[in-house]
Amino acid sequence: MYQWHEPLWQNFRLSQQQGRFHHAQLLHGPSGVGKQPLAKQLAQAILCEQHQQLIACGRCKSCALIVAQTHPDLLFIAAQGQSISVDVIRGLADFVHHSAQQGGRKVAVIVNAHKMTHSAANALLKTLEEPNAGRYLLLTSDDISQLSATILSRCSKVQVSVNDTQYAQDWLRDVLPGGIAFPWLTHFFHQPLKIEAWFNEGVVEKVDVLYRFACDIKASHNFNQVQGILNEHPELLEVFCVFIQQRLKAKLLEGLAYQAYSKGQTALNQFMADTRQILGLNQSLGLSKLMNTIKNIIE
Incomplete structure (x- = not known):
């Protein structure tokens, strides 16, 4: 877990303990802050057999299936080309309404949800408006201004950001070859994963x-x-x-x-x-x- 994510996890766990964990979580913020890894970790914690504390044990069958990327009750959706089509979102609705194969819970992750077409967004509304027990939707977005007000109103909005860039600097010093010598890096310390990607690519x-x-x-x-x-x-x-x-x-x-x-x-x-x-x-x-x-x- 990235250090700048820890306050978010504390809120997730508290809401889980108090029985108010929302079925649709919208993780939003600039690119490079780890929204997708956070969604994956949250999905694993929800599907874990020891999910009561919203902490993935890493040992149960569900956790093993997620590591192997073969969990039947976890669906990842991302844009094919420039957009997410209505047919893909209709497939999500089918996924949600079918019985779970492991533990009774299902999770669907929509990466860059703002890339849904207008028809796709309308199709998702039906799923958001009629949540099934044990079904969770985790959406990520770099730009929630591109999402409709009706989508936003039906999700619990979680802003993901690097509030203390010292965390990012410390992390980058550990993962980057040769440290962080470029003077322009200071402009992007609030997007550390973007910097890492530039080095890796x-x-x-x-x-x-x-x-x-x-x-x-x-x-x-x-x-x-x-x-x-x-x-x-x-x-x-x-x-x-x-x-x-x-x-x-x-x-x-x-x-x-x-x-x-x-x-x-x-x-x-x-x-x-x-x-x-x-x-x-x-x-x-x-x-x-x-x-x-x-x-x-x-x-």
């Missing part, structure tokens, strides 16, 4: 290129390299924009006129909105336009 050097470019936008000597990185790793686009935003704030503190700062921030926000919402957007063209705006502002 071998993209940390590319993140460093984006950071160094943002620190010296006026030079723009490696603009093509930055474009190549963002084309290959579109998930780093938001990280790049964090670096640009931090650069704008630094220039503001150095004496940049607030009107110029606001113009740069508006251009950055528009670029991010376009890349998220407009299909087929020429990212290279949009990025070039953004960089020209920022360069003109900070010169």
